[in-house]
Amino acid sequence: MSSPSTPTNTSDVLSNLTLPPLTMPRLLGWAAQQYGDKTAIREAGENTSYRQLNDLRRQAGRAFLSMGVKRGDRVAIWAPNSARWIVAALGLQSVGAVLVPLNTRLNASEAADILRRARVSVLLTVAKLEAADPAEMVRAESLPDLTASIRLDADSDIAEQLGWMTFMAKSAEADDAAFIALERAIEPSDSVDMLFTSGTTGKAKGVLCSHEQNIRVFATWSDTVGLTGDDIYLIINPFFHSFGYKAGWLAALITGCTIVPMAQFDRRAVMETIAAERVSMLPGAPSLYEMLLADPERDNYDLSSLRLGVTGAASVPVKLVEDMRDVLGFETVVTAYGLTESTGVVTICRPDDEPQTIASTCGRAMPGVELKCADPQTGEARAPGEEGEVWLRGYNVMQGYFDMPEATAEAITADGWLRTGDIGVMDERGYLRITDRLKDMYIMNGENVYPAEVEKLLYNLDGVAQVAVIGVPKAPQGEVGMAFVVCRPDAELTAEQVKAFCADKLARYKQPYYVEFVESLPMNASGKVLKTELAKQATALLGGGA
Structure with a gap:
């Protein structure tokens, strides 16, 4: 366990930002x-x-x-x-x-x-x-x-x-x-919301955050990314997610801009709305911008009002950042990293960062938040450039998991560090790059998918002996699920049966896109499935990309 004297990266000191009232009704x-x-x-x-x-x-x-x-x-x-x-x-x-x-x-x-x-x-x-x-x-x-x-x-x-x-x-x-x-x-310290997020076991956990945490985090976020009262904010990101709710309409209400909610994504409708409403703020997963850039009818719409884009949730190619600026016309593009347990935000790029930094990192810690890449066992901070588990401490760390004290204690150390489970590298400037995700989680269209939940379900399908699920790259979703299935002797399962079984019991974004039947799963000496080996198999099967 680290002590307060352990070397850490602390972001820039709190700015002179004047905070609004810290409860929702007063706000x-x-x-x-x-x-x-x-x-x-x-x-x-x-x-x-x-x-x-x-x-x-x-x-x-x-x-x-x-x-x-x-x-x-x-x-x-x-x-x-x-x-x-x-x-x-x-x-x-x-x-x-x-x-x-x-x-x-x-x-x-x-x-x-x-x-x-x-x-x-x-x-x-x-x-x-x-x-x-x-x-x-x-x-x-x-x-x-x-x-x-x-x-x-x-x-x-x-x-x-x-x-x-x-x-x-x-x-x-x-x-x-x-x-x-x-x-x-x-009171500002009262719980205001409970957003559910899955853990490594696949069981959903209710994350509690307070009025003050939400308002303080997103007043700071808005100030950092440059959201202003002059912006027209098209919110496509769903309100059930921090990106649509907290970085969405809450941030808009704090800054005084105009919210244009969109119930369902349709790229033509997005372009029509941008043109009609003179939308200036358009955040989203990288796939959103990729679809706009690839649309052959894009030039038929006036997108010149676009000013500010905030992205994340997946790797961001440098070319995409450049195209967002040069082709779509964004003045400012930033990337960020966060999780539900951090009230939605941990790190943010700054508007004046160069495209390489914006694309290859997820920024540096928000003001007032401590961040380190730590030895998972001891909590000692790793040197710049060395991989470690991403730990953070500050006012944005959740109040805890609802009715799950043991899970809360596993996530937050005795001295207040939130263990994210993500592996990352921090450079000398304090900019973070995520190199691995929470266990085996992958992200499809901005939605976190936890293979353990899908695997647990598929074990209930008659004929399945073993199963392992991984995420594989696929445009424009970012990643999709690939299930490797070992059948029981004499079982005659088809990929369509596996998909149909999942379709009846899982949300669409959790359902495997690919199903591959194999004789056995690669395992290490302790019997753990080697998902790195499965990733290599997937690359070979899909020809280096989906």
């Missing part, structure tokens, strides 16, 4: 005063000003209060990006409840598992999601703590679900003085 009241009639959200031709947004979140907060939602309760949102998503989140956070965003690609059993373990009392959702019917899931699953379901996409009630306008009308039943008292009682 929105402040934003309404600061930005007034300026447009906060523009959706389907309708503008919601900062004053109106503050009124709406207070109305939603009173509606939650009238339904019995109280401080510390968990309320889930399982829906695509929309203005109502933001209003609902701010409303529940204004009465001290904890936001639990659910991945819209989860199937019913995956979502129900999270709702049960988080003991969610109210669910806000829509009619249909990619792999699930939320209403059917609520009826079919045992969810003893769930008392109400609200439809964000319907004004009127449907069966057992409250329509959005019915829900908002419930605000009239709440005592306004009681609501104001609740708002004022919220």
Whole structure:
């Protein structure tokens, strides 16, 4: 274990940034005063000003209060990006409840598992999601703590679900003085959200972060990347993810820019929206920019308003950074690194960094955050240029995993260092390069996929003796899953059967794209599968690339 005197890299001292109020209800009241009639959200031709947004979140907060939602309760949102998503989140956070965003690609059993373990009392959702019917899931699953379901996409009630306008009308039943008292009682250190992230076992963990952590981290992030109140911010990244929620609409509300939410990615729709709305801020995974660059109709759209791009989640070619600037016209391109357990951000490149640094590193630590590449056993800092496990310490380290004290203790050392499980190298300037990922995790379209979860499922498929899953490169997704399957004697499985089995039980991004049947898996002397050898086999099978 390292001591406070252990050499570490500490980022630049905290800037002179003036922080806004450090609870969500106070932040929105402040934003309404600061930005007034300026447009906060523009959706389907309708503008919601900062004053109106503050009124709406207070109305939603009173509606939650009238339904019995109280401080510390968990309320889930399982829906695509929309203005109502933001209003609902701010409303529940204004009465001290904890936001639990659910991945819209989860199937019913995956979502129900999270709702049960988080003991969610109210669910806000829509009619249909990619792999699930939320209403059917609520009826079919045992969810003893769930008392109400609200439809964000319907004004009127449907069966057992409250329509959005019915829900908002419930605000009239709440005592306004009681609501104001609740708002004022919220402390910056109170938990504000619980984002679920899988661990090496594949079991989802609920990461708790506070009001202050979120606001302080993303006020700093916005200041560092150069987000301003003049920006029109197209948010394609899903709100259930830190990139769409915290680096998305929260950062926008802190800085006073205009949010344009997009429910579903479509590259033509993206270009049309950029041109129509004069979008200046467009963050996303590298594949987003690659698809825009490759679109033969790109020149038919006016993309000249683009100013700021923030990317990460996968390796970034130098050529992509150059093309983002030279072809797409971005003035500023930066890369960053973070994880849910770090409130979303650890390191960021600076706008004046050269393309080689932006492409080959994920920047240096945020102000106020300590960072080191450590010996995983002792915690001692490795010298610049030497690989080590990435450890960080600072105000951005999560409060812990919900109801998982042992997992929290494994992740955070006694002296406050968060062990990320990622392997990296830091140079003399403090710039970090990630060289390996959390165990065997890979990233498809910006979504973390943990092979252990997929492997555990496939062991339940009749005929499977052994299975190992790895990520392999494939454009434009970044990486996709490849399952190596050893069949039981006399079993006659096909790749289509394996994929169909996964399709019934896993979100689409977790399903293996390739299935390869092998006689045996390469293992070391202790019986551990050598995934490095599987990666070599995959390269040979796929001809050096997918």
